[in-house]
Amino acid sequence: MRIDAFLQQSPMFAVNRAARRFESLTAQVLAADNLSFLEGLVLAAMFFEAPRLIKPSQLAETFGTTRGNVSHCVSSLEAKELLQRKIDPEDARAYLLTLRPQGKKCAVRVIGVFDKLQKEFEHEIGKSALAEMLKNMRKLEALFVPR
Helix, strand or coil, rough: CCCHHHHHHHHHHHHHHHHHHHHHHHHHHHHCCCCCCCHHHCCCCCCCCHHCCCCCCHHHHHHHHHHHHHHHHHHHHHHCCCCEEECCCCEEEEEEEEEEEHHHHHHHHHHHHHHHHHHHHHHCCHHHHHHHHHHHHHHHHCCCCCC
């Protein structure tokens, strides 16, 4: 196709394509626990923050996504009985999240999956090349941060 030359040089297309393939990869490796990538990230974050409780808005900010996306994710994880919401005693409009025992076990599995993927990336690409790629991706991302 005529657009191929453009696509070969387009960082936006390359990042988008890589993101879609990564989403597919994570769907495969997290399928045993019936989790999406964002659900896995939420469980991992909650595990590492424990015993401190987390607000959904903190997760949205940390992961660079909307509160709506986090809300859907939290509802799904709650339906799977992996986490629970509690009303924030300091602000009745907000929720605090905590992992249930099954959620902790699932989080440990997810962290293992993420760690294994990271080691595979480092093996295939090399730690320094991967670090340089991440640095450049962050520079590209910074170009689109509203000022």
